[in-house]
Amino acid sequence: MSFEVQELPDVIRIIVLLTLSKGTKMQKSQLMNRIDRVCTGYVCVENHDLDEAMKEMVAEGLIVDNEGTLQLTDEGARLGKEWQSLLLKKEPIIEVVAGLLDGSITGLVVVISELIAGLAPAIAAFAAFLTLAAVAITNFSSFLLGGITADLADMMTLQTLMNYSLSDIPDKTKRDKSLLLTKHLFTLLHKEISRSNIYAAMICGTTTFLAGSMPIIAYLALPRPFNIFSSLMIVATVVGVFLVRYRSKKTRVHWKVTLFETVAIVAIAVIASLILGGVA
Numbered sequence: 001m002s003f004e005v006q007e008l009p010d011v012i013r014i015i016v017l018l019t020l021s022k023g024t025k026m027q028k029s030q031l032m033n034r035i036d037r038v039c040t041g042y043v044c045v046e047n048h049d050l051d052e053a054m055k056e057m058v059a060e061g062l063i064v065d066n067e068g069t070l071q072l073t074d075e076g077a078r079l080g081k082e083w084q085s086l087l088l089k090k091e092p093i094i095e096v097v098a099g100l101l102d103g104s105i106t107g108l109v110v111v112i113s114e115l116i117a118g119l120a121p122a123i124a125a126f127a128a129f130l131t132l133a134a135v136a137i138t139n140f141s142s143f144l145l146g147g148i149t150a151d152l153a154d155m156m157t158l159q160t161l162m163n164y165s166l167s168d169i170p171d172k173t174k175r176d177k178s179l180l181l182t183k184h185l186f187t188l189l190h191k192e193i194s195r196s197n198i199y200a201a202m203i204c205g206t207t208t209f210l211a212g213s214m215p216i217i218a219y220l221a222l223p224r225p226f227n228i229f230s231s232l233m234i235v236a237t238v239v240g241v242f243l244v245r246y247r248s249k250k251t252r253v254h255w256k257v258t259l260f261e262t263v264a265i266v267a268i269a270v271i272a273s274l275i276l277g278g279v280a
Helices: 008-020 028-038 047-059 074-088 094-117 121-166 172-221 226-251 255-279
Strands: 063-066 069-072
Touching: 008 028, 008 047, 008 069, 008 074, 008 172, 028 047, 028 069, 028 172, 047 063, 069 074, 074 121, 074 172, 094 121, 094 172, 094 226, 094 255, 121 172, 172 226, 226 255
Parallel strands: none
Antiparallel strands: 063 069
């Protein structure tokens, strides 16, 4: 199955992939009820439409039909995950990268600032975690509001493209069914997007706080010079291992290129923050 959506069975197959993508088995009658709920009471899909889509998915090796019990194959599960990532943004890439990067930069800036200023431990701890909490909350709110806005805009664009493709179906009955099913499918997906963005915002905020708090705690808890060395090592480990490895894996770019980009961004951000802090 390709990502091209041109006929009614293609829309049905998307619903099947999303429904069965968690590895669950489902009777064909249950799947029909699920599609009926997507239609929200409208009769837009009939049993023969579902049977046609199921035959195509079995022929393509996407599902296994065991006497009416349906389950995704490995290839079907992989494709279902891709559709989830496309439609529901369930792959935590940007939020994890932003959390690790912003947290590491904040922690490093705080440690260097405290080292230069030489504040008392109590004041240093209060200022450090106040700064870190502000960055984490900012990331949370940015991903919550900005993410919902961006994802809904992307979904509207995708729905428009799918509707444009489905409008070429010669059979008016199938064309109307396809457009109606797509409309109700995206209505449900709009609700899922809000839930997914709440999770994304929580992941980003939590990752930011954890990535920034570890070097700060090490700096405040350990004696000199072990605190400085430990803090720098923690930041280097988070940036050089976890962040670079994660980015390289998700973007399929060689880790050396990713490492150079990441180190350059962290260095520029830290130097700029220290300069601005000194001017202020």
